[in-house]
Each structure stands twice: as structure tokens, then as C-alpha cells.
Amino acid sequence: MESRSAILFSSLLFSLLLTATSAQLSSDFYKNTCPNVETLVRSAVTNKFQQTFVTAPATLRLFFHDCFVRGCDGSVLIDSPTNTAEKNHPDDISLAGDGFDTVVKAKAAVDSDPQCTNKVSCADILALATRDVVVLTGGPFYPVELGRRDGRISTIASVQGHLPQPFFNLDQLNSLFGFNNLTQTDMIALSGAHTIGVSHCSRFSRRIYRFSPKNWIDPTLNLTYAFQLRQMCPLNVDPTIAVSLDPTTPNTFDNAYYKNLQQGKGLLTSDEVLFTDARSKSTVDLFASNNDAFQQAFVSAITKLGRVGVKTGNQGEIRHDCSRIN
Secondary structure, eight states, rough: OHHHHHHHHHHHHHHHHHHHHHOOBBTTTTHHHHHHHHHHHHHHHHHHHHHOHHHHHHHHHHHHHHHHHHHSSGGGGGTTTOOGGGSSSTTTSSSSSSHHHHHHHHHHHHSSTTTTTTTHHHHHHHHHHHHHHHTTOOOOOOOOBOOOOOOOOOOOOTTTTTOOOOTTHHHHHHEEEEEEEEHHHHHHHHHHHGGEEEGGGGHHHHHHOOOOOOSSSSSSHHHHOOOHHHSSTTTOOOOOOOEEEESSSTTSSSSHHHHHHHTTTTHHHHHHHHHHHHHHHHHHHHHHHOOHHHHHHHHHHHHTTTTTOOOOOTSSSSSBBBBBBO
């Protein structure tokens, strides 16, 4: 009997530990220390967005890359004099500078309020900026849970194997997202962030030129679209050339991404597989036909993403400069 109650107690303790993380995050975390934090961040992000649209996809991708490596702790923002930080890994080298600059500008805006100086973490500023760019591009507004602390470690090695690759199949995607407590539906909803943003030709050139000995073009790719992609990405294309992930409404956060998948116009293998694999097709069909269903699933998924591996309480620190540890 005693051992049974011990087992019950330890399983209860484990479930309490799991919920403790999200319990320590709350949307009003700064109500006494920096009550205007959301207004300050939104104003800086809006100014940056008005200067360049890239602000939106760059910030959204930065948040995702931060959370999937060591949790949402701002570690992707850290610079390394020896080029050995997360941002120096090949999977992060293409993170656009405008995303980092958005965080820098928002941090400066927050710190310009004497009440807020060095009170708000870079990790939280990135989470707020992410919500703001989703709204600025026509996506849903959602409350952002706050209270993350900034991590003090950023290594190139920690990125390896932690970010989805453009050639991933459904099992590989589900495995990686599952590792971060995200379901298949969460994964499909977060992939919908590809409704804005771009990808470089090298990430999909195999699909349009040398897919297999039998099929030069990936048979799951819409043929007309494949030839358009060949025009945009000739064989010896400049490696900086990028193509919109959503060819129909590239600057609007909507469900067009899923409609494109239905037509064979998913740019990356990891996009199109969501429609061609029977296990995920019904979710793609739902999101394609119902923008509200997509937006609700996206809000749920990005909120769960924001809880991944967070540091709270006295863990980590509040970084004074987002690019270096104190």
C-alpha cells in the first residue's frame, strides 16, 4: 500500500512540475514592474514593420528557432566573438537580420521607460514582437504569456538536429515537434506561418531539377508552378535569391498556404507532405476551407510553443543587452 501511495505521489509531483512552467508564465506578469510593456513593444515593432515587411516573417522565424533550441530563452540572440553561438549554425545563418533588429529596437523602447529598464527579458520581448507581427500581417491577436528569463548559454552544437529540415517527411516532423510537447495539429498550424516569408532556392532546387532518375521534377509538385520556380531559380542562381513560401498572398497571414498545398504548390517537401500524407491531409483540408479553424489552432499552437523549455523564477537572467550575457 505504501509503495502505491508513493507512486501516486511521485506521479502527482511530476504532473505538478509539468504545469508549474506555464503556471509561472502569465499575461500580466509585468503589471507592477512594467505595465506598459505591450504598448512599448508594439509601437517599436510597428515602426520597424512600416520600414520593411521582412520584419514580420523574420521575427516569427526567429521565435520558432529560439524555442526549438534550448527553449524560449532568447539564446538565439546571443553573439559570439568566435562564431560559435546558435546563430552561427548553418540552420540559423539564414535568419534575417531584420528579426534581430526588431528585438533590439523593442528592447530599447522598453528600456527607455525608467520603470521598465532591465526588467523585461529579451525572450519575452521576442514573444511579444512575434504576436505583434502576426497581427500586423492580418493574423489573429492573442494574449502572450510572459515571465520567461533569458538563458546564459548559446552554442552552435545545441542547434544540430533540433530544427525541422525542408526535406522532412511527416514522421520526422511529428517526432521533432512531439519532442517539444507539440501535437501533429500544432505542427500543421505552425507550418501555416509559411503563409508569409521566403525560402532560398537551394532549399527546394532538388524538387525542380533532380528529384529522381525517373522524375526530374517532384511528381507531387504542380507542374506549372515547378516551371515558374525554374524561372525564378535557374541552375546557377545567386544563392541570395529567395522565393515566397506562399505564391498567392505572400504578405498576408491567412490560410492560403493550405489552399496552395491542395494544388501541389507547397514550396518545400516538408510543406507538401502535409497534404500528400493521408494522416495529415484532413487537417490541411480543414484549415484550407476554414480560416477561423486555422487561426484558432495557430493561437493554441504558438501559445504552447512559447512554453517550451522556459526558464522562470530565478533561473537565467534579464539580459541588459539582448546580444550578450550580463
